[in-house]
Amino acid sequence: MKRTEPFDFYQPATLAEASRLLKDNGPGGRFLAGGTDLVIAMKEKGLLPKYIVDLKRLPGLNSIRVNGDGSLGIGALTTMYTIETSPVVKQKYPFLAQSAAEVGSIQIRNRATVGGNMANATPSADVAPSLIALNATAKIASAGGERTMPMEDFFRGPGQNAMDADEILTEITIPKTGPQLVGEYIKFSPRDMMDLAYIGVSVAYDFAGDKKCSGVRIVLGAVAPTPIRARNSEALLEGKILTEELAAQVGDEAARESKPISDVRSSADYRRAMVGVMTKRAILNAAVGPAKSWVDRRDRRY
Amino acid sequence: MNKQIQFTLNGARVGRDVPNHRLLLDLLRDEIGVTGTKEGCGTGDCGACTVFLNGKPVNSCLILSAELDGVDIVTIEGLKIGPELHPIQKAFIQDGGAQCGYCTPGMLMMSKALLDENLNPTEEEIRYALSGNLCRCTGYAKIIQAVQDAAAMLRK
DSSP: OOOOOOEEOOOOOOHHHHHHHHHHTTEEEEEESSOTTTHHHHHHHHHOOSSSEEEETTTTTTTTEEEEOEEEEEEETOOOOHHHOHHHOOOHHHHHHHHTSSSOOHHHHHBBBHHHHHHHTTTOOHHHHHHTTTEEEEEEETTTEEEEEEGGTTTTEETSOOOOOOEEEEEEOOOOOOEEEEEEEEEOOOOSSSSOEEEEEEEEEETTTOOEEEEEEEEEEEESSEEEEHHHHHHHTTTTTTOOOHHHHHHHHHHHHHHOBBTTBHHHHHHHHHHHHHHHHHHHHHHHOOSSSSHHHHHOOO | OEEEEEEETTTTEEEEEETTTTTHHHHIIIIIOOOOOOSSSSSSOOOEEEEEEEEEEGGGGOBBBGGGGTEEEEOOOSSSBTTTTTHHHHHHHHHHHOSSSSSSHHHHHHHHHHHHHHHHHOOHHHHTTTTTTTTTOOOOOHHHHHHHHHHHHHHH
16 A cells, blocks of 8 residues: 655644634645544545644534534534534434444544545545434634534535535534434445445434324435435425325435446436435335344344 | 654554554554454455544544554454453354454454443443454354353453
């Protein structure tokens, strides 16, 4: 495997300093979080940053906390493994923990951060559909100040996010949810682990005692230049009593809303057909409750 | 384009002036001469380069030396307890959990990470923990057996 080329390296202690480094040094710089995308891009794809700004020494960005208003703040430097194993995430949003667990290996998840994964904006990123399904917002900081934006608007295309070069994603905030929230993420890929998604489907909705679904969010990954909401499919399920037949209809609609491409991993037609099947199963699985183990998670996709 | 770093390696203090872009894997193998850690794919897929960074298993092929100031690194050389092999190493030898041996350092480190948290892993849990470690001899059955036997030794 090829080695990386030399570059300048900074480890700022404050956000403002990190942002200014990008502004002052100009093009050719990259922020570094876990490095599991950046270092691979440098080794495998010939990316040659002039300088790297390591964000890992910035304080206070690597924890998960429940805020006073019931929202959940996930610091951008929180690792995928921390999200996967976090008691509060597992209890409140088991399908988000499950999404994080689908990324790479434990070794990768001990380095890969949620902020880095979102900023890289890979269309197949596993946690993106679930964060959008949870109405999460991105907190973005620079030396000039701070702004927030829905995660739904954060992605602009493969590898493209909505931030300026000197802006840093600092936190992902999930607004308060009710006790009736259910959800499921299905990663559909040829291998059980260590693979990229052919397609990803995340579904979240409030499921009342009368089996009525409300606040429906259906988000598709890897079938468009960015993760996308399947809004017509959401509307079909909204306010309705869940049946297998209805879930199948919603799945068919999601397949129509997806815009997959054909590539080495899968054909567009196959991806579209699987969006239909996996959306149906995600809706039905969500109503049953979280998977008990990775084997259960795998088997109930089929 | 160099950086002065200090870190602990298998319990000993190390101070180095390293090029920023030197990978942890290469720093260990080529500069420090600790060669138990192997390079397989170089892209974080095979787990042969697994070491512990601040107590957590990571792929050393994806970490830049410039990131290492102040960290604690443990490699396969740091697994044994004094002069004695670690029970996980003994179990791999006893059960034939190594064939060509190239994946073995990574397998041992990842098994240690699992058994540090769970001394009664099911086969499912072992497969999950080792999913980022490839054995191209395909000796998985004996590797899983070895982890189960190591767990039994450690429970005593």
